Amino acid sequence: MLPRRKHPDVIFGNRGMSLEEEINQSNTYYLQNEIAVIHKKPVPIQIVQVSYPKRSAAVIKEAYFKQSSTTDYNGVYKGCYLDFEAKETKNKNSFPLSNFHEHQVEHMKACTRQGGICFAIIKFSVTQQLFLLPAAILFDYWDNQTKGRKSIEKKVIASSGYAINYHVQPLIPYLKYVDKLINK
Template identity: 75%
Template sequence: MWSKQRFLPTFSQVGIISQMGVNSMVIHYPNGQSYRPLTNSKYEKKPRSTKNEKIIFGNRGMSLEDELNASNEYYLKNQQAVIHKKPVPIQIVQVDYPKRSAAVIKEAYFKQASTTDYNGVYKGYYLDFEAKETRNQTSFPLNNFHSHQVKHMQACVQQGGICFTIIKFSSTQELFLLPAAVLFRYWEKRTTNRKSIPKKVISSQGFPINYEYQPLIPYLTKVDLLIEELK
């Protein structure tokens, strides 16, 4: 019975399941490859702070996804935007029962390739974007993206949607909103040119985001700049 059961957890729900004893669960993509998280900022070494440094409200045991989820909850509560993390369809194929009161998921598969992390509506505009972290200090590797994700963003832009990527450089706790047009330009040249986007390009052609108290990541102020460019 369990081998055919399906459910649609978000990644935050998967984290809750993990705390219940699913640390050894193996999740596969539709092509059979095992899923492995790209980064885990929770366990990354944090830079030392000095008295003259600006207070950073982020990175208190939270991943970029957690920080964005908290920010989106703030936007929703204050009726500023409706933006949600997309659910990921997973099919369970193997479950163990070490105890009668506990079921341990040992193996599961992504039912289909995911598109982007978040989507929603803001000021009448459709938003669709990715959230990516990297430990690289000088560039953002393009292998953080899958081709179907970029194609999805290109299709959304063609229909008038606003697409972008929120990039976090974990070692320096820097955040940027990178417009999709910049990503597309480097993506198309990745086979003949460099396979990463230089941090200098991200900082000059993207928009820096400073952590705040509420919302934690005020990225919609940068989306306002993208909207102005469309007018």
């Protein structure tokens, strides 16, 4: 149960929940209410050995984590293809670009070229602040990091992106800001 507050519709983060769980919960709400179909992709695994015990389910006995070639989330909303990555930082004033992998940025660039809507959901965990950062801003910082700056300042994220307030249903109402990207 979510805590009751003066403004029951507004809550301030679930301190026990990871950003991934918060987004999954929000996606379940969007799915059940036929607002959007967005799923987190399974973690890619290289399976080496599987045993098939009699009368029970196959057991994977040896497997390794593989690096994904895409972002974690994608789906469809209002006829648009959405693709995004969710990242959390303990930093207070800036978001380190090292949180992203080259292949994730390349994948978002490829999706953008195909007309997809790409972005990142960034959480500053110390202050429980959430932002939606359009991919174009990320690409700009990413491509220029060799020139020096290896992070995006929170004030840039706040002014170029959108602050998302925690809500109840859904917990993270990020599609409200995706609407702004669609209408651009």
